[in-house]
Amino acid sequence: MRTVFSYLRGRIHTPQIGDLVAVIDLHVNGTPHRVGLDPRTSLLDALREQLGLTGTKKGCNQGACGACTVLADGERIVACLALAVQYDGRRITTIEGIGTPEEPHPLQRAFVRFDGFQCGYCTSGQICSALGMLAEHRAGAPSAATPRHAAAGPRIALSDPEIKERMSGNLCRCGAYEGIADAIRDAAAATGTAGAADASEAVL
Amino acid sequence: MRPFTYVRPPDVDASLRAIAERPGARFLGGGTNLVDLMRQDVERPAALIDIFGLPLDTVEELPGGGLRIGALVRNSRLAVHPLVRERWPVLSQALLAGASGQVRNMATVGGNLLQRTRCLYFTDHTAGCNKREPGTGCDAIGGFHRNAAVLGAGEHCVATHPSDMAVALVALDAVADVRSVRGSRRIPLAELHRLPGETPQRDTVLAADELITAVELPPSAVAAASAYRKVRDRASFAFALVSVAAAIEVTDGVVSGVRIALGGVAPKPWRAREAERVLTGAPAGEESFRAAAAAELAPAVGLPQNTFKIELARRAVVAALRGLTEGSTA
Ligand SMILES: Cc1cc2nc3c(=O)[nH]c(=O)nc-3n(C[C@H](O)[C@H](O)[C@H](O)COP(=O)(O)OP(=O)(O)OC[C@H]3O[C@@H](n4cnc5c(N)ncnc54)[C@H](O)[C@@H]3O)c2cc1C
Ligand code: FES
Numbered sequence A: 001m002r003t004v005f006s007y008l009r010g011r012i013h014t015p016q017i018g019d020l021v022a023v024i025d026l027h028v029n030g031t032p033h034r035v036g037l038d039p040r041t042s043l044l045d046a047l048r049e050q051l052g053l054t055g056t057k058k059g060c061n062q063g064a065c066g067a068c069t070v071l072a073d074g075e076r077i078v079a080c081l082a083l084a085v086q087y088d089g090r091r092i093t094t095i096e097g098i099g100t101p102e103e104p105h106p107l108q109r110a111f112v113r114f115d116g117f118q119c120g121y122c123t124s125g126q127i128c129s130a131l132g133m134l135a136e137h138r139a140g141a142p143s144a145a146t147p148r149h150a151a152a153g154p155r156i157a158l159s160d161p162e163i164k165e166r167m168s169g170n171l172c173r174c175g176a177y178e179g180i181a182d183a184i185r186d187a188a189a190a191t192g193t194a195g196a197a198d199a200s201e202a203v204l
Numbered sequence B: 001m002r003p004f005t006y007v008r009p010p011d012v013d014a015s016l017r018a019i020a021e022r023p024g025a026r027f028l029g030g031g032t033n034l035v036d037l038m039r040q041d042v043e044r045p046a047a048l049i050d051i052f053g054l055p056l057d058t059v060e061e062l063p064g065g066g067l068r069i070g071a072l073v074r075n076s077r078l079a080v081h082p083l084v085r086e087r088w089p090v091l092s093q094a095l096l097a098g099a100s101g102q103v104r105n106m107a108t109v110g111g112n113l114l115q116r117t118r119c120l121y122f123t124d125h126t127a128g129c130n131k132r133e134p135g136t137g138c139d140a141i142g143g144f145h146r147n148a149a150v151l152g153a154g155e156h157c158v159a160t161h162p163s164d165m166a167v168a169l170v171a172l173d174a175v176a177d178v179r180s181v182r183g184s185r186r187i188p189l190a191e192l193h194r195l196p197g198e199t200p201q202r203d204t205v206l207a208a209d210e211l212i213t214a215v216e217l218p219p220s221a222v223a224a225a226s227a228y229r230k231v232r233d234r235a236s237f238a239f240a241l242v243s244v245a246a247a248i249e250v251t252d253g254v255v256s257g258v259r260i261a262l263g264g265v266a267p268k269p270w271r272a273r274e275a276e277r278v279l280t281g282a283p284a285g286e287e288s289f290r291a292a293a294a295a296e297l298a299p300a301v302g303l304p305q306n307t308f309k310i311e312l313a314r315r316a317v318v319a320a321l322r323g324l325t326e327g328s329t330a
């Protein structure tokens, strides 16, 4: 095996194709990983190819479908447009870190109950995105669908237009949108707005 | 993607030196545009200077009531900032109208301003595109150009600038703080982006090694009544066909202050100075709004597929102004 260059802040190193040139620390689902990678590697590919966490999916690889959504320090991002090296030291939550087969997260239960999927390809991204979205909503963030008088108020109702606008970064080729919105609405109502302060707390 | 040198300097000064030392290097913000374009082999930086973690991510109120926005403030943070929502609502609305929740959490203010066009030919290596490869022609003109510009374009390029945020900032007379190893300068946002002319490959007046460190919003009474209106092919998560950032102040039925900028219609965020000139001092009402919109769009030139944008832009301007003045118009 090739030597793994130690990654030093601020050092310049010219990578060759195939070289492992950066070593970064990714904290994924509560477990620290030291990963050596080519700096061209996306966070998505690092998770899937190097850590074997294939629950996060690659749809468009262009930021347009949301299948690759994960949480970085509790905030939803698209892992396909993130270079892994930019997330050195950050806490990443993927679908594997949300619930367990025996004890699914309430949002996962709701997706099953309301048929929030058909083929399931978009589902891990939908669930990670919804967790990030609900944390944003709890923090009082308005959306493009928020009426202006409501934006100034203490709490924005999570209406259907609100859910759809806030989840518009997640496409579902099977068109399970109604079930997805129902599941999110139900899970949000069940946990209430007094729930966890950020998505990662809601997750763990 | 081609290989590149990855550098993550600890501070702004080191970042400026790192880019100055490396020809072909680029700054890396959230990566949501640059990484995408590198993957498509449109952008080919020799080195990436990663500024994503630099401490240019604060929003500070300035003495006198203005706002200083660090270049690395994420789009999502800026959109929900209480002072932005209260004093410059058009900016919050423009940000929330752009991209998706996930992309806004990654996108930075500097990167948003410098994002490249969404003209299809820009990323199509089988087509001619003077912006991507100078001298290869503009295949949009004789091809698919429904999304192309109707103002400020030319025979060499008809691409539009896709940013929503920039349209609001241009209307608000924002100024960019720019630094390089050679020193610093301030650029009014209305002068940051340039028209294609003979060199459509250059989107802005920035030199390759210049870093946007912050954007400043001057205090503005007129901005309190401001709004962003975006017209697009679907209700969410789509670039603008036409957009309008507008702010208006009406005193005794007369327009005493107005700021208008248009998106989706030009190679740069388009400050509508002609519309503002027509409106200032005019009675605040439908008739003046129409006259102002018509004056601004008078020099517009459409191509077969995008001529609809001219009338759409006129109507969007009128609708934006009407929305802001309902109840107070003559
Ligand atoms: C699917 C999708 C949909 C989108 N929809 C919209 C939309 O509807 N409306 C809209 O406005 N935008 C939209 N966007 C674009 C998005 O807003 C931009 O990609 C984003 O704002 C870029 O910010 P960034 O920090 O990721 O920039 P990067 O990709 O990191 O950088 C972009 C460019 O800016 C340069 N740069 C970055 N920061 C600085 C700085 N401080 N100083 C100097 N140079 C700098 C980089 O070198 C690069 O050339 C969309 C993007 C995607 C992927
Ligand atoms: S795979 Fe990342 S958004 Fe589609």
Ligand code: FES
Binding pocket: A116, A117, A118, A119, A120, A121, A122, A123, A171, A172, A173, A174, A175, A176
């Ligand atoms: S369930 Fe098939 S893509 Fe959404």
